[in-house]
Amino acid sequence: MLRPRIDVVLLTMNDRPEEETAAQATLLAQTGVDLRICVVGNGCTPEIVPAGALTVTLEENLGIPGGRNAGARALAEAGRAGEYLFFLDNDATFPTDDVLARLVTAAEHHPEAGYVQPRLTGPDDTTTPRRWVPRLRTSDPGRPGTITTMTEGVVLIRRAAFDAAGGWADPFFLFHEGLDLAQRIWARGATGWYAAGIRMHHPLTSPTRHALFHRLAARNRVWVAYRNLPAPLIPPYLVLWMTATAIRAVRAGGARESLRGFREGWAGRHEQDRQPMSWRTVLRLTAAGRPPII
Structure with missing residues (x-):
């Protein structure tokens, strides 16, 4: 065999x-x-x-x-x-x-x-x-x-x-x-x-040991959304993640670098390979326990 x-x-x-x-x-x-x-x-x-x-x-x-x-x-x-x-x-x-x-x-x-x-x-x-x-x-x-x-x-x-x-x-x-x-x-x-x-x-x-963590994590969140989500889901996804990041920054810091990363991600989004998933995939992800805006 x-x-x-x-x-x-x-x-x-x-x-x-x-x-x-x-x-x-x-x-x-x-x-x-x-x-x-x-x-x-x-x-x-x-x-x-x-x-x-x-x-x-x-x-x-x-x-x-x-x-x-x-x-x-x-x-x-x-x-x-x-x-x-x-x-x-x-x-x-x-x-x-x-x-x-x-x-x-x-x-x-x-x-x-x-x-x-x-x-x-x-x-x-x-x-x-x-x-x-x-x-x-x-x-x-x-x-x-x-x-x-x-x-x-x-x-x-x-x-x-x-x-x-x-x-x-x-x-x-x-x-x-x-x-x-x-x-x-x-x-x-x-x-x-x-x-x-x-x-x-x-x-x-801990990932925060990397000096670039806050900036790259925020930037790449924007790119994940732009690359993969249907257009109507991009704004709620980013609002949720920016809110979560702001709350975490109160405890752990990194607010300034995170904001820089979000801005960098938004400015560079059109350079990404956008292939939005179908609404059927959105439903499958939701049924699996993770709506793609979370």
């Missing part, structure tokens, strides 16, 4: 060698699947590369979506592409040797799903921040089900769904590229599945 073929893209800036070594070791230990690995140096030459892996050296940092797209293209150009793509953060680890095989099994049990998301936890195998639960109802991260967004750094995507959706949104650089890709996959008739019983580990970091 043929084993599932998975193409794995791992992005690096050579900035966390210990974590990356651990990530690759647990990746190479995966059983029951055939792997091809591409390590992408985002503005650098990769220094930690498994034997036999492809490498891509990007002369400049293209951001996370651009770097991952470069890896996916390199794997496709290297020969017969795998049925699945797996995108792996270079500080994420597989706690057991059957994670990828179990994710493929979940995908086979849910053929309607264009992507399958494991439950991401801290190294303690238990703690799951709310932002890592890819659905609105986050109180029980152990409950599986259909999802409408994704946690980008540990996700299995069918190659056909990824290519049909056009891959990651290069212009985003960082933040919300998973929401954008998920909506484009849904717009083409597929769904997403949260395989909550399958865990992966990641350091418990």
Whole structure:
């Protein structure tokens, strides 16, 4: 019996060698699947590369979506592409040797799903921040089900769904590229599945550690809306997110940079690849528990 073929893209800036070594070791230990690995140096030459892996050296940092797209293209150009793509953060680890095989099994049990998301936890195998639960109802991260967004750094995507959706949104650089890709996959008739019983580990970091967080998160929210929503839904979406951002800024700061990001996003919206989803997709997302204005 043929084993599932998975193409794995791992992005690096050579900035966390210990974590990356651990990530690759647990990746190479995966059983029951055939792997091809591409390590992408985002503005650098990769220094930690498994034997036999492809490498891509990007002369400049293209951001996370651009770097991952470069890896996916390199794997496709290297020969017969795998049925699945797996995108792996270079500080994420597989706690057991059957994670990828179990994710493929979940995908086979849910053929309607264009992507399958494991439950991401801290190294303690238990703690799951709310932002890592890819659905609105986050109180029980152990409950599986259909999802409408994704946690980008540990996700299995069918190659056909990824290519049909056009891959990651290069212009985003960082933040919300998973929401954008998920909506484009849904717009083409597929769904997403949260395989909550399958865990992966990641350091418990905060996105606000990035100096560009507030600006890019706000900018990309505008672009997600403009790229994917029917025109009548764009204003309520942006009003809701600007209100939520203002409330959060009272507690955590970042109001000025967020406002700058919203302005930047609005000014640059016409440079984005607008492919508004159908009203049928809006209804499907709503039925799945996430109206696309939320």
